[in-house]
Amino acid sequence: MPNSAKTRAPAPAGDPAPVVEMSNISISFPGVKALDNVDFRMFPGEVHSLMGENGAGKSTLIKVLTGVYGVDSGVIRLNGKQVTFSGPAQAQAAGISTVYQEVNLLGNLTVAENVMLGREPRRFGGIDWRAMRRRSVEILADLNLDLDPNSQLDSHSLAVQQLIALARAIDVKAKVLILDEPTSSLDAEEVAELFRVIRALKESGVAILFVSHFLDQVYEISDRLTVFRNGQLVGEYLTPELLRIDLVQAMIGRELSVLDDLHHRVHAGDREVDPDLGAEPFLVAREITRRGSIAPIDLDIGPGEVVGFAGLLGSGRTEVARLIGGIDRADSGQLVVAGEEVRLRSPRQAIRRRIAYSSENRRSEGIVDELSVRENIILALQADRGWMRPIPRKRQDELSASYIEALNIRTPSAETPVRNLSGGNQQKVLLARWLAIAPRLLILDEPTRGIDVGAKAEIQKLVYSLADNGMSVIFISAELEEVLRLSNRIIVLRDRRKVAELENDELDVYALLALIAEGDAAGDGLVLEPAEPVAEEPEKRGWRPPRWLQR
Numbered sequence: 001m002p003n004s005a006k007t008r009a010p011a012p013a014g015d016p017a018p019v020v021e022m023s024n025i026s027i028s029f030p031g032v033k034a035l036d037n038v039d040f041r042m043f044p045g046e047v048h049s050l051m052g053e054n055g056a057g058k059s060t061l062i063k064v065l066t067g068v069y070g071v072d073s074g075v076i077r078l079n080g081k082q083v084t085f086s087g088p089a090q091a092q093a094a095g096i097s098t099v100y101q102e103v104n105l106l107g108n109l110t111v112a113e114n115v116m117l118g119r120e121p122r123r124f125g126g127i128d129w130r131a132m133r134r135r136s137v138e139i140l141a142d143l144n145l146d147l148d149p150n151s152q153l154d155s156h157s158l159a160v161q162q163l164i165a166l167a168r169a170i171d172v173k174a175k176v177l178i179l180d181e182p183t184s185s186l187d188a189e190e191v192a193e194l195f196r197v198i199r200a201l202k203e204s205g206v207a208i209l210f211v212s213h214f215l216d217q218v219y220e221i222s223d224r225l226t227v228f229r230n231g232q233l234v235g236e237y238l239t240p241e242l243l244r245i246d247l248v249q250a251m252i253g254r255e256l257s258v259l260d261d262l263h264h265r266v267h268a269g270d271r272e273v274d275p276d277l278g279a280e281p282f283l284v285a286r287e288i289t290r291r292g293s294i295a296p297i298d299l300d301i302g303p304g305e306v307v308g309f310a311g312l313l314g315s316g317r318t319e320v321a322r323l324i325g326g327i328d329r330a331d332s333g334q335l336v337v338a339g340e341e342v343r344l345r346s347p348r349q350a351i352r353r354r355i356a357y358s359s360e361n362r363r364s365e366g367i368v369d370e371l372s373v374r375e376n377i378i379l380a381l382q383a384d385r386g387w388m389r390p391i392p393r394k395r396q397d398e399l400s401a402s403y404i405e406a407l408n409i410r411t412p413s414a415e416t417p418v419r420n421l422s423g424g425n426q427q428k429v430l431l432a433r434w435l436a437i438a439p440r441l442l443i444l445d446e447p448t449r450g451i452d453v454g455a456k457a458e459i460q461k462l463v464y465s466l467a468d469n470g471m472s473v474i475f476i477s478a479e480l481e482e483v484l485r486l487s488n489r490i491i492v493l494r495d496r497r498k499v500a501e502l503e504n505d506e507l508d509v510y511a512l513l514a515l516i517a518e519g520d521a522a523g524d525g526l527v528l529e530p531a532e533p534v535a536e537e538p539e540k541r542g543w544r545p546p547r548w549l550q551r
Helices: 060-064 090-092 111-115 130-142 158-171 188-203 215-221 244-252 258-267 315-324 347-352 375-385 392-407 423-435 451-469 478-487 510-516 531-540
Strands: 019-028 032-042 045-050 073-077 081-083 096-099 176-180 209-210 224-229 232-238 283-290 293-300 306-309 334-337 340-342 356-360 441-445 470-475 489-494 497-503
Touching: 019 060, 019 478, 045 060, 045 244, 045 392, 060 176, 060 209, 081 176, 096 158, 111 130, 130 158, 158 176, 158 188, 188 209, 209 215, 215 244, 215 334, 224 244, 224 531, 232 244, 232 334, 244 451, 283 315, 293 315, 293 497, 306 315, 306 451, 306 478, 306 510, 315 441, 315 470, 347 356, 347 375, 356 423, 375 392, 375 423, 392 423, 423 451, 441 451, 451 470, 451 478, 470 478, 478 510, 489 510, 497 510
Parallel strands: 032 232, 045 209, 045 224, 096 176, 176 209, 306 470, 306 489, 356 441, 441 470
Antiparallel strands: 019 032, 019 073, 073 081, 224 232, 283 293, 283 334, 334 340, 489 497
16 A cells, blocks of 8 residues: 555656645534645646545535635645635636536526526627527537537436536636546546547646546546545555555555455345245336336336346436336336335325435435435435424434434534535435335435445445345446446346346346347347357447456
8 A cells, every 4th residue: 555644746747836736724614624734736737636535525625726615724826826715706717617516507597508607798788699609509519519509408418417517617718627526427428528628628738636436537537646534635646656456545544345245245145035025026017108208117126125227328227216216207007016006196105105216316306405414314204294293303313313323424413514514425314314214115326426435335235234124225326336236136228228137146247238238129038148249249339348347
């Protein structure tokens, strides 16, 4: 493992001055020291990754640099001059532009209005709408996005909105570009396009801060990385010189074997479903469909079973989950829950059947920023009881305290606003909310997206434990290793239809990738070819396995 005594990597060739230099930065919030005397620097023409677990201080450092937070002590220099920003607008005017993980654009405005927001071209004292649309098309074309500039932003997928936010940030002509989990909603082709743009910006001398929990992407795109842990600086390293195992150990301060252990426990037959739960499926879906959303699909989920959904972005994973969770209404088909045929017309009806759906978009469809950790945890349970039967405050305190302890939610107190927590801890609060209603089927849509390896391991262990105690789980993740690690059975979707359903015995990532790309449209009874031909077929079409698969 590298020396953790605040290692500092050498400057780039030619010894240029840092474009950003933060020295001895400290900032505290009630009950927590968010940053403790940390240093950070960025050089022009470099991609710099900021690494650490959720709660390590990454987001706080970004907010300090962009003027969202003031500091208790320390100095920030931009191009050698000491600066103090009173807000993001001032930081942007100085040449620091940010694209956040949670898209912070206006869904009720058009694409053109969002791209040019605050920089609208003017003519005769008003907005030149034609020029604005023309300019937005030019900006989007740099990202190979062919969009109607008059279309409303929220009519596009989350991935497209993320790229629109990036296009807006690029047009500012920033000296420093901060990308906070920019690939969390992108598929492989979109990530490749983003990396093309990043490399072009790097060549033009822009300093790019790339924050991601995808280690493969970090190693592919970054030149330098800095590791934080518990609000403190561990060290700064040249990316090619730091082994991945050393990076993970630097981030978490310990070896991380829990995921491999978990995979062995799931697939070595250690999990035995309680026979008292019965052999009948908890949920049976037959030919359920929604026009324009998902083709007719069959689905059985037994007690204590984890069923993984695998497929590319837009394959129909979330659409199926929303039908089962009562978010969207099925147009036709049969749904049987606990032996009784039902029609779910709302999330509340699903909750009454003990089906809980945890959305992939935890910011807009999950946590409530303004409420405390306690209030977020008891929200679904209170809705289930009805607002005429308020949960006594003592019981609220007991519930929140028990889930904070059980899920290891890192918060100063149950009364801390949930917006002050890291992304991983917000995800745990959301899980606590649904566990409080004692569901029999828990639908988890991207529960580990955008969180660090430590929090990811804890959530995966929780899924294992819940299934071990008889809860049925639908697990959706873009990370195929994660689906393979946790699922007893995997349903593969493509083009809004089920193309395969397989027991997870001898599956590997290559086989699953082949199914996603070329699977049998009939689905059931699919027979896998030997591993070598499966891997070869996509390559004939110009496809190459991701770099991390080639190692």
